[in-house]
Amino acid sequence: MLTLHYIFWISVFIIVYTYLGYGLVAYGMVRLKRLRLGKKTVSPAAELPDVTLVVPAYNEMSCLAEKLENSFQLDYPKGKLHFLFVAEGSTDGTQEYLRSIPEIEVVSGSTRRGKIEAINQAMQRVKTPLVVFSDTNTSLNPDAIRNLVRHYEDPSVGGVAGEKRVQASAEDNAAGAGEGLYWKYESFLKRIDSELQTVVGAAGELFSMRTHLYQPVESDTILDDFIISLRLTGQGYQVVYEPEAYALEKPSFSVAEEMKRKIRISAGGFQSIRRLSHLLNPFRYGLLTFQYVSHRVLRWAVVPFCLIVALVTNFLLAPAVPLYQVLLVAQLAFYTCALVGYLLEQKRLRIKLLFVPFYFSFMNWCVMLGLVRYMKGQQSGIWEKARRAA
Numbered sequence: 001m002l003t004l005h006y007i008f009w010i011s012v013f014i015i016v017y018t019y020l021g022y023g024l025v026a027y028g029m030v031r032l033k034r035l036r037l038g039k040k041t042v043s044p045a046a047e048l049p050d051v052t053l054v055v056p057a058y059n060e061m062s063c064l065a066e067k068l069e070n071s072f073q074l075d076y077p078k079g080k081l082h083f084l085f086v087a088e089g090s091t092d093g094t095q096e097y098l099r100s101i102p103e104i105e106v107v108s109g110s111t112r113r114g115k116i117e118a119i120n121q122a123m124q125r126v127k128t129p130l131v132v133f134s135d136t137n138t139s140l141n142p143d144a145i146r147n148l149v150r151h152y153e154d155p156s157v158g159g160v161a162g163e164k165r166v167q168a169s170a171e172d173n174a175a176g177a178g179e180g181l182y183w184k185y186e187s188f189l190k191r192i193d194s195e196l197q198t199v200v201g202a203a204g205e206l207f208s209m210r211t212h213l214y215q216p217v218e219s220d221t222i223l224d225d226f227i228i229s230l231r232l233t234g235q236g237y238q239v240v241y242e243p244e245a246y247a248l249e250k251p252s253f254s255v256a257e258e259m260k261r262k263i264r265i266s267a268g269g270f271q272s273i274r275r276l277s278h279l280l281n282p283f284r285y286g287l288l289t290f291q292y293v294s295h296r297v298l299r300w301a302v303v304p305f306c307l308i309v310a311l312v313t314n315f316l317l318a319p320a321v322p323l324y325q326v327l328l329v330a331q332l333a334f335y336t337c338a339l340v341g342y343l344l345e346q347k348r349l350r351i352k353l354l355f356v357p358f359y360f361s362f363m364n365w366c367v368m369l370g371l372v373r374y375m376k377g378q379q380s381g382i383w384e385k386a387r388r389a390a
Contacts, residue, residue, distance in 0.1 A: 266370020
């Protein structure tokens with residue numbers, strides 16, 4: 001029985017630490033760093049460098065015109081911002097449409113090899129010192145490129161991650177609203193991570209790096225943005241977070257579409273942990289290992305299973321101790337709220353109070369399904385993109 005007590009409380013500690021404790025600990029460390037060194041400020045770049053914006057575009061006719069308009073409106077000197085779109089294997093007219101735009105360079109072909117292969121091929125064409133990656137279905141703020149490049153005045157900076165913002169509305173489904181809340185929390189953690197030492201994984205919606213540091217990524221890689229940015233940190237470079245450079249993206253069209261996306265990301269998370277296993281060595285990587293384990297490894301590979309363990313051990317301990325009875329009721333009430341939120345979503349009835357328990361449970365369930373997919377080898381670098389809200 002004593003062993004069950006330990007198992008329960010260790011599981012609870014890992015869950016609480018991962019979602020609340022790490023943020024508090026990291027924030028405290030940042031405050032101490034500020035007291036010792038002061039808060040770092042970043043000035044505009046003395047001379048704006050040439051930059052290439054790389055955009056993979058597979059069957060993107062529904063949003064391509066909007067992306068091009070947004071790209072051409074970016075506030076950066078004409079002639080210093082170059083556009084490279086990769087449209088391999090598109091069957092909806094994307095390649096033909098892009099070739100009709102004289103201001104951009106297009107990499108095209110009849111075979112679809114997947115996003116990361118498209119990026120590997122595109123990087124062979126990039127001649128500028130800096131490259132910015134973005135998705136076709138996102139819009140960048142006008143000053144995004146300027147705000148990214150100003151950090152490269154520091155030679156220790158290898159990459160700069162922009163902020164992903166989900167365009168929320170009152171009509172969003174539960175998964176879409178939950179996704180928006182999740183990314184607000186993620187943005188807070190990324191700010192803290194960046195100031196503490198480095199961002200632990202960039203979002204592909206908006207990410208930049210020094211071109212010469214790019215290393216081709218394996219063609220079956222699922223989370224290319226995560227792998228690329230973590231390999232930069234593994235080389236000893238800092239990846240900075242710049243919230244004033246942001247990419248706006250619409251939420252998933254439905255819970256089913258968000259589940260498809262989350263399962264893929266989760267499978268990619270397990271793949272990434274295996275490929276970046278060298279970062280788990282604290283004697284070599286020190287603070288980076290602490291950040292990587294706390295922010296990513298625990299969330300992807302440990303917490304979902306701790307949730308199951310905490311519930312099962314709580315059931316076994318509840319009959320003997322009143323405290324465990326209260327905790328069991330709290331757990332069951334939380335998951336009941338998540339279930340009610342899901343059932344109401346099926347009837348298109350949305351109660352914001354239920355978004356958090358629903359999305360938290362939904363996200364962790366997707367992690368377990370992602371592990372199954374990864375173990376079965378059912379996910380490749382080529383994947384069907386999730387449909388976004390209109």
